Amino acid sequence: MLESKGRPNRLGLWGWLGGGRWGLERYLYTLHRLTGLGLLAYFLLHIVVTSSRAISPERWKAAMDSVTGPLFTVGEFLVFVAFAFHAANGIRLVLVELGWAVGKPIEPVYPYRTSVNFQRPLAVGAMILAVIVMMLGGLDFFVLD
Amino acid sequence: MxxxxxxxxxxxxxxxxxxxxxxxxxxxxxxxxxxxxxxxxxxxxxxxxxxxxxxxxxxxxxxxxxxxxxxxxxxxxxxxxxxxxxxxxxxxxxxxxxxxxxxxxxxDLRPMIEAHRVLMPYILRDDVEERENPTGEFWQSPEELEHYLQFSYCIKCGCCMAACPTYATDPSYSGPMPLGQAHRYNSDSRDGGFAARRELLFGEKGPWRCHFAGECSRVCPKGVDPAKAIQLMKRELVLSFLRLRRAKCPSGLAKKPEGIGRREGIPEAPAPTV
Structure with a gap:
């Protein structure tokens, strides 16, 4: 990295969350990272809670009692929502990042048609899939239970 | 307005x-x-x-x-x-x-230019003598030209780097312009530098930090589509890792036209100065 005496102007996290007139894929990018971090936090908590089973049956029961109730049901549903989004968008990213959904190089003629336009139906399809999975999960969490 | x-x-x-x-x-x-x-x-x-x-x-x-x-x-x-x-x-x-x-x-665009330089954005070939003292033109078909022509319109303005959310948080990431230009040369049929660039493209500098926010392509004033170049580069790297990438020899010299002479009155080209 070259040294510079200029004024730092890197957007940092603002580059993920805002800072301009951005498109759909940028928000999917940000949500993918945030849901990924959320799922990681959930897995760590999950390991902490379920490890009480290895200590004693009483600790297990106490741990289970502490994570029941409507608030935790909503919390678990939010984890499920994050999972559904992360999985559907992840499938899109695998297809895009292996170059299968971005099209071939073309002559750039104005108005430019980019790989972002090319993969947009896939992005919309992935989001519809995510919403369907979320709705089915909602039925299971709040109606069928 | x-x-x-x-x-x-x-x-x-x-x-x-x-x-x-x-x-x-x-x-x-x-x-x-x-x-x-x-x-x-x-x-x-x-x-x-x-x-x-x-x-x-x-x-x-x-x-x-x-x-x-x-x-x-x-x-x-x-x-x-x-x-x-x-x-x-x-x-x-x-x-x-x-x-x-x-x-x-x-x-200050120097970090972008430096990242660009590191990824060797020029034709790499083993035949150094032909490269340094050319005797003709390397052969390339119109179809081969299309593999990289779009990416060669880049004017290095830095707009893609300013729009990239990964580059916004990670200065070690090379960014859309240098990576797009690395793919421009990797996909050139006259180039034989894929193996040399591949070593530089693994790790945090390389294309794996890109997760297709697509902003670089959306803001590019020349329609270069760096996001496309980066995803196509990832496919080449995966195929190469799995040993499924077709080995490519840089194209040879184009056959010189025969039976065509200089018309009368047209002077010879001056001697090369570089």
Whole structure:
């Protein structure tokens, strides 16, 4: 990295969350990272809670009692929502990042048609899939239970 | 914004390292004329209000890539952006983010140029003698040309780097321009440098930090589509890792036309100077 005496102007996290007139894929990018971090936090908590089973049956029961109730049901549903989004968008990213959904190089003629336009139906399809999975999960969490 | 408007307001982010502790915004009102670009407006601001205002520009026709700046929150070329297309009479202009500010609207593009240089953006071949003392042209078909032509329109303006959310948080990532240009040469049928560049493309510098936010392609003023180049490069790297990539020899010299001579009266080309 070259040294510079200029004024730092890197957007940092603002580059993920805002800072301009951005498109759909940028928000999917940000949500993918945030849901990924959320799922990681959930897995760590999950390991902490379920490890009480290895200590004693009483600790297990106490741990289970502490994570029941409507608030935790909503919390678990939010984890499920994050999972559904992360999985559907992840499938899109695998297809895009292996170059299968971005099209071939073309002559750039104005108005430019980019790989972002090319993969947009896939992005919309992935989001519809995510919403369907979320709705089915909602039925299971709040109606069928 | 309509063409009946007579004035526009420029909101410009100023920073003078010798005078200011931090960047600050200043507003100026200037006369508007239909067809005026953001760059024309900056010249008017300099003429009427702020003679010390600094920015880079040269060709005024979207070719040199000097006047990249953040225009109403979106990176773009000032010479290539009409004020009328912004849809407002307020034009907010700031230096390209993700680069340090040298002064006012002048970003320090050297980290981008350095990342570009490291990825060897030129034809690499083993036949050094032919490269240094060429005896002809390397053969390339129109279909082979199409593999990289789109990516070769890059003017290194830095707009893609300013729009990239990964580059916004990770200075070790090479960024869309250098990676796109690495793929431009990897996909050139005359080039044999894929193996050498592949070593540089693994790790945090390489394309694996890109997760297709797509902003680089959306803001590119030349339609280069760096996001596409980066994803196609990933496919080549995966195929190469799985040993499924077709081995490619750089194309040889094109056959010289036979039976064609120089017409009378046309002088010989001067001797090469480099």
């Amino acid at each position: 309509s063409d009946t408007m007579h004035e526009v307001t420029y909101r410009i982010r100023h920073f003078d390292p010798n005078r200011d502790a931090a960047p600050h915004w200043e507003e100026y009102r200037i006369p508007y004329a239909p067809g005026m670009t953001v760059l024309d407006g900056l010249w008017k601001v300099k003429e009427l209000h702020a003679p010390g205002l600094a920015w880079r520009s040269s060709c005024r026709m979207g070719v040199c890539g000097s006047c990249g700046m953040l225009i109403n929150g979106k990176p773009g070329l000032a010479c290539n952006t009409q004020i009328s297309e912004l849809g407002t009479s307020l034009v907010a202009v700031a230096p390209l983010p993700n680069f340090e500010i040298v002064r006012d609207l002048v970003p």
